[in-house]
Amino acid sequence: AQSVTQPDIHITVSEGASLELRCNYSYGATPYLFWYVQSPGQGLQLLLKYFSGDTLVQGIKGFEAEFKRSQSSFNLRKPSVHWSDAAEYFCAVGLSGGYQKVTFGIGTKLQVIP
């Protein structure tokens, strides 16, 4: 079975600083990988996804993520964080060949300080 590890539960960054959120997955085949964001009181919204091809994927709100097969990682990055980016971020891996059962990490809560 697939699994997802987000090693950082909380991260605090200053507004304007760069951001990297870590995600490692465990899955035997080529994974379908996602990053979602959850603002307070809201459901999850897709930031970006990776299935194949270019290992650097661009998403909404200026986010990008890089798939590194050798490290089983899919880290999320943003060059300059805005106060509105404060939210919880979830990495997820999808199971190909099935009914799209998706496994989520436990989430990383991002705090942005002025």
Place this chain on the structure above:
Amino acid sequence: DVKVTQSSRYLVKRTGEKVFLECVQDMDHENMFWYRQDPGLGLRLIYFSYDVKMKEKGDIPEGYSVSREKKERFSLILESASTNQTSMYLCASSPRQSYNSPLHFGNGTRLTVT
């Protein structure tokens, strides 16, 4: 835009009550999902459905059941609510056999069982 609507934002129920959580989506999606979200545990899949009247157990189905009588509606049922079912419940939908399609989430129902 896909809209997934959960009927209640907040719900307070007593131990032993039968509880219904309702979810409706307006994009003719075949797949629908129920997750619960708890701090430190991320999102865990309770049940999913890939067609009307079809259902599959997720990772934590104990104490829950589901109903899918119409394509757009997916109900989560707590047969006899217990305090350990106090949680945030998230409904999601996606089109069939589109493994690279993201999940579309509702805003969640925060259930408190006293």
